[in-house]
Amino acid sequence: MLLPHPLLAELTEAVRDGMPVAIAELGDLVRIPSVSWDGFDAEHVATSASAVKVLLDGLGVFDTVEISTAPIDDERTGHPALLATRQSKNGKPTILLYAHHDVQPPGNPADWDSSPFEPTVRGDRLYGRGAADDKAGVMAHIAAIRAFVDTVGHDFDLGLVAFFEGEEEFGSRSFANFVVQHREQLAADVIVVADSDNWDVNTPALTVGLRGNVTFKLKISTLKHASHSGMFGGAAPDAMLAAIKLLATLHADDGSVAVKGLTSRESETPPYSEATLAEEAALLDGVSAIGHGSVLSRLWDQPAITITGIDAPTVVNASNTLAPSIMVKLSARIAPGQTAADAYEALEAHLLAHAPFGAHVEISDVDRGDPFLVDTSGWAVAEAKDAMYQAWGVEPLETGIGGSIPFISTLVENFPQAQILVTGVEDPDSRAHSPNESLHLGVFQRAILTEAVLLAKLETRG
Structure with missing residues (x-):
């Protein structure tokens, strides 16, 4: 690693002194239930965008700060995003800082130890929906800029772009159109995507591999209408039986994916035991891991299929009938090296080939996102890893991640010369998307x- 940055001590002090404000501002954002999914109040996402705009305006460094939307298609418009720009001067690079201010639904409030939209500090963690994913990413960018400016002043040459999306958790459906709409403003030499995690609370990580998703x-469906299970059960196939049999074909006996045509990737992975996974x-006591190969190859380099939702009669409303139709939500993670379209x-x-009893199968509401592998040969990766070492005092790891950030492939397609850095503020116990989501x-x-050190390093880069 390189020698400590000349401003490291000053930046460290500025970040430390700014933490109470950063935590308070993050808490204010967490209180806004900015769920971007259909069926939730879109006004909350707009309120969140307005709150983030106030924070960006307050930095006093951007030439422009705007809230903008882009079309999803001819009938729908995406949720509002923030776009702030500052032109570079004297040949300095431009860095784009990405995060998203929308969040996942909270799920059942009873599963939370504190209210999902009331930020709560317990021990060394801040709990709340979006506290980690990804309002912490938004605030990490804002707080880093603030510490950088407190240290070097407002008269710097580095170009800055802040792009805070408002619908990442709902598939970034207007993202491609937004990029086209704002291509010139979004152009950058380095793009930092703060939406990943770290190896643990003491070891930083730069994410270099991401699975895609479908x-x-x-x-x-098997029946035109529900029928009496006593009168016709045993001869007429109901949709629940067909669904169970069909979904069971997606996995082998060891729990690995059994869909012909879904591919895996070979790569070396760090040590990570099944006990650590558990x-x-x-995992509950006695529950074993699934799949084969090293644990991290299963998480980073192999496909996975999860049924994330089922619409079926509830137990409390169950009647003695054969169900005519069952609806499920299928989520597949795609290994790097395969396109989402092929997957x-x-x-x-x-699914069409394995539908039992001639059951009718309909697929709708399809979302696709390609996997991504970071080119680690660029100078920006070296600068980012050195900044991590200086901030953490520990050598960073290059890691994959089982999750997906589909829009990165869109950034690569539109800005092929930009170097992509995937960072994050999460750790293995952040429980993003789950009850009791938290930030260490x-x-x-x-x-x-x-990030403050990285900004300072880029400011002095020739």
Whole structure:
């Protein structure tokens, strides 16, 4: 690693002094239930966008700060995003800082130890929906800029772009059109996507591999209408039986994916035991891991299929009838090296070929996102890893991640010369998307300092 940056001590002090404000501002954002999914009040996402705009305006460094939307298609418009720009001067690079201010639905409030939209500090963690994913990413960018400016002043030459999306959790459906609409403003030499995690609370990570995703609704139908289960059960196939049999074909006996045409990737992975998996994934006593190969190859380099929702009669409303149709939500993670389009074709072919009893299968509401592998040969990766080392005091790891950030492939397509850095403020216990989502405040502080150091390094880069 390189020698400590000349401004490291001053930046460290600025970040430390700014933490109470950063945590308070993050808490204010967490209180806004900015769920971007259909069926939730879109006004909350607009309120969140307005709150973030106030924070960006308050930095006093951007030439323009705007709230903007883009079309999804001819009939729908995406949720509001923030776009702030500052032109570079004297040949300095431009860095684009990405995060998203929308959040996942909270789920059942009873599963939370505190209210999902009331930020709560317990120990060294801040709990709340979006506290980690990804309002912490928004605030890490804002706090890093603030510490950088407190240290070097407002008269700097580095170009800055802040792009805070408002619908990442709902598939970034207007993202491609937004990029086209704002291509000139979004152009940058380095793009930092703060929406990933770290190896643990003491070890930083730069994400270099991401799985892609394919999600869709799957309807399985066998009857024109519900029928008496006593009168016709045993001869007439109901949709629940057909759905169970069809979904069971997606996996082999060891739990690995059994869909012909979904591919895996070979790569070396760091040591990571099944005992660590059991702890971090919260396996119940006696429940074993699934799949084959190293644990991290299963998470980073192999496909996975999860049924994330089922529309069926509830137990309390169950009657003695054969169900005519069952609807499920299928989420597939795609290994790097395969396109989401090819993966969807494989999934579609499998489901149609394995539908039992001649059941009718309908697929709708399809979303696709390609996997991504970071080119680690560029100078920006070296600068980012050095900034991590200086902020954390520990050598960073290059890691994959089982999750997906589909829009990165759109950035690469539109800005092929830009270097992509995927960072984050999460750790293995952040529980993003789950009840009791939380942010480790020490990780938050070190992530802010990492980015402040990176900004200072780019400011002095020739």
